Amino acid sequence: MAAVMERPLLPAILAxxxxxxxxxxxxxxxxxxxxxxxxxxxxxxxxxxxxxxLKALDFTPGALAAVDIxxxxxxxxxxxxxxxxxxxxDSHHSNTSNLPAGVRLLNLASASxxxxxLGTLATPxxxxxxxxxNTARFQDGALxxxxxxxxxxxxxxxxxxxxxxxxxxxxxxxxxxVVLERNASATLIEEYQGKGRTLTCAVTEVIVxxxxxxxxxxxxxxxxxxxxxxxxxxxxERDGQYSCRTIAFGGRLSRSTPQVTLAQEGASxxxxxxxxxxxxxxxxxxxFIDHTVPxxxxxxxxxxxxxxxxxAVFNGIIYVRKDAQGTDAQQQCRGLLLSPQxxxxxxxxxEIYADDVKCAHGAAIxxxxxxxxxxxxxxxxxxxxxxxLLTYAFASDLLAGIPVPSLKRQLRQTVLARTNAEHLETLx
Amino acid sequence: MLSIRNLTARxxxxxxxxxxxxxxxxxxxxxxxxxxxxxxxxxGKVLAGHPAYEVTGGExxxxxxxxxxxxxxxxxxxxxFLGFQHPIEVPGVSNASFLRLAYxxxxxxxxxxxxxxxxxxxxxxxxxxxxxxxxxxxDRSLNEGFSGGEKKRNEILQMCVLDPRLSILDELDSGLDxxxxxxxxxxxxxxxxxxxxxxxxTHFPRILETIRPDQVHVxxxxxxxxxxxxxxxxxxxxxxxxxxxxxxxxPAPAMRA
Numbered sequence: 001m002a003a004v005m006e007r008p009l010l011p012a013i014l015a016x017x018x019x020x021x022x023x024x025x026x027x028x029x030x031x032x033x034x035x036x037x038x039x040x041x042x043x044x045x046x047x048x049x050x051x052x053x054l055k056a057l058d059f060t061p062g063a064l065a066a067v068d069i070x071x072x073x074x075x076x077x078x079x080x081x082x083x084x085x086x087x088x089x090d091s092h093h094s095n096t097s098n099l100p101a102g103v104r105l106l107n108l109a110s111a112s113x114x115x116x117x118l119g120t121l122a123t124p125x126x127x128x129x130x131x132x133x134n135t136a137r138f139q140d141g142a143l144x145x146x147x148x149x150x151x152x153x154x155x156x157x158x159x160x161x162x163x164x165x166x167x168x169x170x171x172x173x174x175x176x177x178v179v180l181e182r183n184a185s186a187t188l189i190e191e192y193q194g195k196g197r198t199l200t201c202a203v204t205e206v207i208v209x210x211x212x213x214x215x216x217x218x219x220x221x222x223x224x225x226x227x228x229x230x231x232x233x234x235x236x237e238r239d240g241q242y243s244c245r246t247i248a249f250g251g252r253l254s255r256s257t258p259q260v261t262l263a264q265e266g267a268s269x270x271x272x273x274x275x276x277x278x279x280x281x282x283x284x285x286x287x288f289i290d291h292t293v294p295x296x297x298x299x300x301x302x303x304x305x306x307x308x309x310x311x312a313v314f315n316g317i318i319y320v321r322k323d324a325q326g327t328d329a330q331q332q333c334r335g336l337l338l339s340p341q342x343x344x345x346x347x348x349x350x351e352i353y354a355d356d357v358k359c360a361h362g363a364a365i366x367x368x369x370x371x372x373x374x375x376x377x378x379x380x381x382x383x384x385x386x387x388x389l390l391t392y393a394f395a396s397d398l399l400a401g402i403p404v405p406s407l408k409r410q411l412r413q414t415v416l417a418r419t420n421a422e423h424l425e426t427l428x
Numbered sequence: 429m430l431s432i433r434n435l436t437a438r439x440x441x442x443x444x445x446x447x448x449x450x451x452x453x454x455x456x457x458x459x460x461x462x463x464x465x466x467x468x469x470x471x472g473k474v475l476a477g478h479p480a481y482e483v484t485g486g487e488x489x490x491x492x493x494x495x496x497x498x499x500x501x502x503x504x505x506x507x508x509f510l511g512f513q514h515p516i517e518v519p520g521v522s523n524a525s526f527l528r529l530a531y532x533x534x535x536x537x538x539x540x541x542x543x544x545x546x547x548x549x550x551x552x553x554x555x556x557x558x559x560x561x562x563x564x565x566x567d568r569s570l571n572e573g574f575s576g577g578e579k580k581r582n583e584i585l586q587m588c589v590l591d592p593r594l595s596i597l598d599e600l601d602s603g604l605d606x607x608x609x610x611x612x613x614x615x616x617x618x619x620x621x622x623x624x625x626x627x628x629x630t631h632f633p634r635i636l637e638t639i640r641p642d643q644v645h646v647x648x649x650x651x652x653x654x655x656x657x658x659x660x661x662x663x664x665x666x667x668x669x670x671x672x673x674x675x676x677x678x679p680a681p682a683m684r685a
Contacts, residue, residue, distance in 0.1 A: 378509075378512075
């Protein structure tokens with residue numbers, strides 16, 4: 001037995017009985033968690049992300065609570081929506097009436113036999129204890145399977161709501177498992193909302209098979225008091241296209257660790273991110289794009305707006321293995337600082353072991369362009385308005401490609417409000 | 429309308445304007461010509477209120493008001509327009525929305541009614557016909573990915589929308605082909621009137637064939653060294669600027685602020 005720890009990792013969560021299904025994977029995760037301490041800023045991957053505030057709270061497992069989801073409904077996904085509250089399936093608010101035959105959109109606990117690959121992508125080597133905790137104890141989650149050759153018109157919406165239980169901080173462990181079979185295509189919205197002091201440890205796994213195409217929107221708009229730690233593991237097979245956009249608005253502390261493996265030739269990924277931060281918010285992105293085979297393409301654009309005393313961390317690794325000749329990879333990180341106390345720590349990283357590749361990366365952190373400010377002011381816009389407009393534009397650019405109009409509108413409204421540009425609503 | 433008296437200005441340690449005197453009356457078109465680095469663009473930016481330039485002496489009155497008491501945006505709302513030599517790209521803001529915002533801010537300042545999106549659409553359709561712009565440019569982000577010529581067209585569209593009293597057009601002709609130059613020159617001319625004035629900053633007299641100037645000024649090393657009519661512009665086209673420089677350098681400048 002390890003020495004008694006000062007404060008073990010989320011004991012009340014791990015102490016729950018092991019839920020049904022995926023026994024071997026759960027036991028593996030439990031083993032990885034044995035004697036597991038909290039990650040500290042001494043570790044390279046947690047260098048800027050101090051968990052002291054999270055450690056100081058006691059979280060209890062969340063229960064299914066009655067919530068109002070009216071504001072979370074997307075009309076485009078009226079009949080293709082799953083809702084989870086504190087990690088539990090909310091059948092009352094879910095609606096899967098508008099799905100073509102063969103498409104699966106259901107809760108994992110009811111269909112574990114369809115998700116035997118669950119856990120095979122996420123958290124190899126136990127590097128992320130919060131993902132291990134999810135694997136060990138998740139109660140339920142969403143399963144998405146798009147069969148061969150199906151082109152899904154309506155977007156799928158998986159909404160995870162975290163809700164504080166009275167005065168007690170609540171922890172939930174949402175799980176999402178997605179498979180696009182050969183030649184299938186779909187748009188999936190994975191969304192996190194919440195109220196109060198909550199901790200979300202989410203794990204998402206995605207498999208894009210040959211020539212399939214997934215457009216994956218990941219939206220985190222939990223409360224300003226929330227802690228959100230999410231990991232994503234995706235594998236893209238031959239000629240598959242995976243496009244993933246992660247948007248972080250909420251959370252006192254949020255961390256996203258997308259890992260994408262380009263596993264077969266011709267696979268491509270677009271991995272974009274936007275964090276919009278104020279007050280003392282911290283948003284951390286640690287991404288890893290793994291070019292394992294020849295002739296794959298990756299594009300990554302990450303943007304951050306940091307106001308007040310907020311901190312944004314971006315660490316993006318593009319890893320090009322020895323065999324991955326003909327790799328085409330581009331990574332760009334841009335940060336906009338709106339206050340002298342705000343900080344962006346950006347570390348774009350290319351690790352290249354092949355010799356015939358086309359790779360580029362760059363990072364630009366700064367304030368608003370004074371020439372652009374003058375341009376707008378010379379058209380009669382007061383400095384504050386010009387500043388808000390440029391801030392809005394910086395973020396809005398990354399939302400332009402969202403294929404679900406109602407979602408795009410909502411997110412733009414949020415950006416408008418957060419950049420003090422509400423009175424510009426006609427810009428959306 | 430505009431009185432510039434012994435204006436000096438610098439950027440960093442570099443004194444760019446070294447004593448400009450210029451009087452622009454309502455209804456007049458003035459051409460500001462001169463070689464690269466003579467201070468032409470600086471004059472435009474100083475008048476529009478670019479923060480990188482420091483006015484070190486002299487005064488500028490616009491309709492009798494001290495121009496330097498107004499910020500850049502106040503100058504714009506008071507009726508000064510600078511057409512940029514290199515317009516800025518602003519991804520994420522649609523051209524149409526921006527134009528309406530700028531229009532409404534000016535209308536608000538003037539106590540006129542603002543236009544809602546539908547009203548503005550009618551208004552802008554008429555303006556884009558004037559500059560012969562394809563309507564699809566309204567839906568694109570402001571100047572993003574526009575060619576050099578389209579950016580200039582968009583500058584003149586903004587000028588049409590804002591209907592300024594004094595327009596300063598900085599090298600409108602650069603990046604424009606002959607046909608586009610004629611179209612925009614005609615649009616600019618159509619906006620002129622007895623209570624409007626124009627300053628055309630240019631290297632080349634070609635643009636002045638469409639927008640006929642009342643006066644042509646030649647800037648060299650931060651001063652106006654010659655003033656004349658259209659014949660001066662044509663002389664510059666024939667002889668270049670070198671003869672002027674040589675002539676100006678010969679007698680040492682006597683005036684000192």
